[in-house]
Amino acid sequence: MATVPFQNIQMAYTPALRACDVVVSPTVAGRGRIAIDRTGATPVLLAMGTDRRARDDDRIPGTLNGVAPGRIMAARGWPGDIFLTGGVRMGSRLWLLEDAKQDDAARLAAGRYIAEPMADLSTFYGTEIGSGASFTARGRVQVTATLPAGTVTAPVQQS
Template structure:
């Protein structure tokens, strides 16, 4: 299953972007950790959120699983237990099962909204989310949050 993602970044009115290079002693630079909108949105959109108990997992799991395998199958970040019920990431990964029908289109939009809601609240920005089916074998989810555009594609090649 092909999964591609694109983060489109445009400079603000001062020509600044959310990518920050911090100089190092060797004259090279490293990406700095930041809390800007683009970084927060990208992490929320591209990280796997833990599947809920009633979610259909992409790969049907035959037989009995060990407890460890069952935990891994639902993915997600273990640090969520420290966040008072807040879950990070998106459940878009659940759609990799490859059906790509109208239900998947609606779920794709809902999963994107769910992932970006806390980021919008934190940064005080609006969002717009859309999902479309292309050629019967590709699902595309697009989100605009503030001045950041994110896209997520499943199926149909790159």
């Protein structure tokens, strides 16, 4: 079995804070060292938690009478995408669900929105990364990415 070439500064999701942060491993005398992640969880968390630029046909959250808030910056996304080749984009479009109805259509959209960055990661790292979205409670959607070394989950924040 081939090894997957993951090696990143380790990030971890904290449900209480609803945020990711760098993991620091304790060492002697109260000091710490930045942890290294070789599982693929960190690139998956970054892909889940960063905003991919909206497409021209996407509905921007907060749009009223066809006018999106923020005008030119409404589509969000990483400005560095312009340097990527082949139309590749970083992050996910999960942010488009911020004001979506909490129904099956939103769950299906979350599944599509998480499949995009997982396909990009699969291609980049040369490994299979599965993805999906499910209800964890009434009106709560959770996205999941399945890697060779385990599963990464995160809730989709909706208002």
